[in-house]
Amino acid sequence: MEIIREKTSWGILLKATGNLDVSSRGDLADLPSLKSCEEDVILDIAAVDFMDSSGLGTLVQVIRRFRDSDKHFVLAAPTEPVMQLLRLTSVDQIVPIAGTVEEAVEKVRDESAESGSPE
Numbered sequence: 001m002e003i004i005r006e007k008t009s010w011g012i013l014l015k016a017t018g019n020l021d022v023s024s025r026g027d028l029a030d031l032p033s034l035k036s037c038e039e040d041v042i043l044d045i046a047a048v049d050f051m052d053s054s055g056l057g058t059l060v061q062v063i064r065r066f067r068d069s070d071k072h073f074v075l076a077a078p079t080e081p082v083m084q085l086l087r088l089t090s091v092d093q094i095v096p097i098a099g100t101v102e103e104a105v106e107k108v109r110d111e112s113a114e115s116g117s118p119e
Helices: 025-029 032-036 053-067 081-090 101-115
Strands: 002-007 014-019 042-051 073-076
Touching: 002 025, 014 025, 014 032, 014 053, 025 032, 025 053, 032 053, 042 053, 042 081, 042 101, 053 073, 073 101
Parallel strands: 014 042, 042 073
Antiparallel strands: 002 014
């Protein structure tokens, strides 16, 4: 898995490519942006073709970290197979998911405005 990090005016955009599975879960789990929860983060998974239970477990750990912080985490543009897994496991009920990165940015901005966080 390859992950590209982009700093933006509203937080961090992470663009993931490849598979999120047992062999690549550390690539996601060890990212400083996802460990520190110091900035809002959008994880663009449009180019993630496959996710197994190990990858899903890692994603849930990240979601929990952000839920315990005052920052926001949004998934953007999941492929249909990945979205099916998120629905089947009810992960779609615990994390905001947007169809595009642009929609995800709006979700982050809306959530920040609701919580009174500065952009």
